[in-house]
Amino acid sequence: MNEKNKPILEVKGLKTYFTTKRGVSKAVDGIDFTLHKGETLGIVGESGCGKSITSLSILRLIPSPPGKIAGGSILFKGNDLVTMSENEMRKVRGNEISMIFQEPMTSLNPVIPVGEQIAEALRLHQKMGRREAWAKSVEMLKLVGIPSPEKRAKQEPFQLSGGMRQRVMIAMALACTPEVLIADEPTTALDVTIQAQILALIKDLQTKIGMGVIMITHDLGVVAETCDKVAVMYAGNIVEHATTEQIFANPKHPYTQGLLASLPKIYEDQEELRTIEGSVPSSYNMPAGCRFASRCPYQEAICTAQQPELVEQSDGSKVRCWKYTEQWTGQVEQEEVV
Amino acid sequence: MLMFIIRRLVQTVPVIIGVTFVVFFIMQLVPGDPAVLLAGEGASKDTIEAIREQLGLNRPLYVQYFDYLMNLANGDFGVSLKNSQPVLDEILVRLPITLELALFSILITIVLGMGAGIISAVKPYSMQDVGVMLVALIGISLPSFWFGLMLMYFFSVKLQILPVAGWDSLLHVILPALTLGAGGAAIVARMTRSSMLDVIRQDYIRTARAKGLRERLIIYKHALRNALIPVITVVGLQFGALLGGTVLVESIFAINGLGRMIVDAIRMRDLPMVQGGVLFASLIFVIVNLFVDVFYRFFNKRIELN
Ligand SMILES: Nc1ncnc2c1ncn2[C@@H]1O[C@H](COP(=O)(O)OP(=O)(O)O)[C@@H](O)[C@H]1O
Ligand SMILES: [Mg+2]
Numbered sequence: 001m002n003e004k005n006k007p008i009l010e011v012k013g014l015k016t017y018f019t020t021k022r023g024v025s026k027a028v029d030g031i032d033f034t035l036h037k038g039e040t041l042g043i044v045g046e047s048g049c050g051k052s053i054t055s056l057s058i059l060r061l062i063p064s065p066p067g068k069i070a071g072g073s074i075l076f077k078g079n080d081l082v083t084m085s086e087n088e089m090r091k092v093r094g095n096e097i098s099m100i101f102q103e104p105m106t107s108l109n110p111v112i113p114v115g116e117q118i119a120e121a122l123r124l125h126q127k128m129g130r131r132e133a134w135a136k137s138v139e140m141l142k143l144v145g146i147p148s149p150e151k152r153a154k155q156e157p158f159q160l161s162g163g164m165r166q167r168v169m170i171a172m173a174l175a176c177t178p179e180v181l182i183a184d185e186p187t188t189a190l191d192v193t194i195q196a197q198i199l200a201l202i203k204d205l206q207t208k209i210g211m212g213v214i215m216i217t218h219d220l221g222v223v224a225e226t227c228d229k230v231a232v233m234y235a236g237n238i239v240e241h242a243t244t245e246q247i248f249a250n251p252k253h254p255y256t257q258g259l260l261a262s263l264p265k266i267y268e269d270q271e272e273l274r275t276i277e278g279s280v281p282s283s284y285n286m287p288a289g290c291r292f293a294s295r296c297p298y299q300e301a302i303c304t305a306q307q308p309e310l311v312e313q314s315d316g317s318k319v320r321c322w323k324y325t326e327q328w329t330g331q332v333e334q335e336e337v338v
Numbered sequence: 339m340l341m342f343i344i345r346r347l348v349q350t351v352p353v354i355i356g357v358t359f360v361v362f363f364i365m366q367l368v369p370g371d372p373a374v375l376l377a378g379e380g381a382s383k384d385t386i387e388a389i390r391e392q393l394g395l396n397r398p399l400y401v402q403y404f405d406y407l408m409n410l411a412n413g414d415f416g417v418s419l420k421n422s423q424p425v426l427d428e429i430l431v432r433l434p435i436t437l438e439l440a441l442f443s444i445l446i447t448i449v450l451g452m453g454a455g456i457i458s459a460v461k462p463y464s465m466q467d468v469g470v471m472l473v474a475l476i477g478i479s480l481p482s483f484w485f486g487l488m489l490m491y492f493f494s495v496k497l498q499i500l501p502v503a504g505w506d507s508l509l510h511v512i513l514p515a516l517t518l519g520a521g522g523a524a525i526v527a528r529m530t531r532s533s534m535l536d537v538i539r540q541d542y543i544r545t546a547r548a549k550g551l552r553e554r555l556i557i558y559k560h561a562l563r564n565a566l567i568p569v570i571t572v573v574g575l576q577f578g579a580l581l582g583g584t585v586l587v588e589s590i591f592a593i594n595g596l597g598r599m600i601v602d603a604i605r606m607r608d609l610p611m612v613q614g615g616v617l618f619a620s621l622i623f624v625i626v627n628l629f630v631d632v633f634y635r636f637f638n639k640r641i642e643l644n
Contacts, residue, residue: 059548061544061547061548090550090551090552091550092550093547093548093549093550094548094549094550094551095550098548099548101541101544101545101548103541106540106541106542107541107542107544107545108542108545109542109545109546109560109564110542110564111563111564111567112559112560112563120549120551121549121550121551124549124550124551125550169545172545172549
């Protein structure tokens, strides 16, 4: 999709570190991806792999201290967000790049009517007057499918259900028609039927506004439903980057394969879900070699010695795994077969 | 909201009856016989007995209590044993003075306390924060009688810009109110700071930042309103402590308020006067608590009836 256009968002070698008493936590450790207009990029990975920190880094909302963007660039329409002044950055936030958070119950201010919480962004970025901004925020509430929006706008968050609050968050994020929407696990805290509605809503509004969406999730089901391409994250790195079809039809990285194997399959009689054995290395103390090596069924000598690069494959996908390089001997596998 | 206020009002009735009960019986336990005192030194046994009879002090206690309640219901707080004037008259003269003192003091507690707390919280661990919190710590530790005397010495004796004592003009209010309000201001400052720091870490503050709002708007619109909710409760509690403090401050600054009246009455064993004074002080306390509750609820509608 839009392969030839210039991307609106281009993340290059982004590193976000946390300096704490325990040492330096490399939460995001050199990641690259691009996003085009109208496109949906999925970022998947287990909890703690750095998805939220990636998204917060883009809007420069990392709690600092202890967090800091330690390297790389985030080009938005050609301008680097990493080096931008705080003043300019504020004009981007909520206006050109918006974000929906994982926690709908706590992400709205409990003592301010929800309509006002939407309207203030409009007054700020679109220079609307009070009445106009209020009317627009009621319109936004209607757009995201909240019944009797005039009444709801005047209510405070405690009067709304979790699903409604997430709709309010979406209305708030989209009020200024941003070019990029970052949705950080927007449905994780909601029950299944509401989940589907919220995803459909985002998809629908995306086609209306034509924005690029970064869909962050730990759920491959969500990826299958909404994404054009996927970046699979593991321990602060992207380990595989491919189109959604490629990821499901031909997953290359052993971690991606593991994730897919742990998906519940409708057609098979599966007694229990398979999970990937072992645990993620500590972000304070990353191994020298491949970060997945300790959990990988294919591990060889080189895997623990040196970290593989993210290498482009013949089908256009990218994988960070020694298995897909010339250095791979394949001996361990053969021995096991014999 | 109206239902809540009504319910809360109804709830205060047993509290007030409880207060009358406590006030009445504690006074019975106080050593010293008012009849003996009234009769004067060297009075005969018969005279004392006659005074007892006259005041109804020889009847069973529960009868006396019931009688007392009935009189209260009729607005009769008894007469002073000292000068035979109705207790209520005296209280109504003294009460406004104490209320004025208390109101100015709580104003100082709120304005000084919240102001200092916000200054601290916007730049945590900075020089301004450490400085303000140090002053607050000192403010909490200072005994108010000492602080009051120091203020008096410095402003009235040394600089001679404020009156030493009495209660004639607004200038007279400043030092006593400062003495009475300072401790509370220190507590409110610390509370405001910790509450602000807690609120600033909340998800909705991150949302406000993600919207592109200016830091100042985030602090004053999004953070402060939430941070002040627990502070209101502390202010309410401080008001109670402050009422107790009036006794001391009124004595230091020679103010003829309710607190001083109670102290004098205790010294004179003027039983009806003490009872009336304590009862009124308790009543103020109950009313203030009612106000705090309603206020708190207004600010925090999330604590729905449960
Ligand atoms: N405030 C913080 N201080 C130190 N480390 C942090 C902080 N926030 C996040 N991290 C680190 O960043 C890693 C990634 O976190 P996050 O991006 O929230 O994961 P997720 O993929 O579940 O969204 C965590 O494992 C943690 O070690
Ligand atoms: Mg997360």
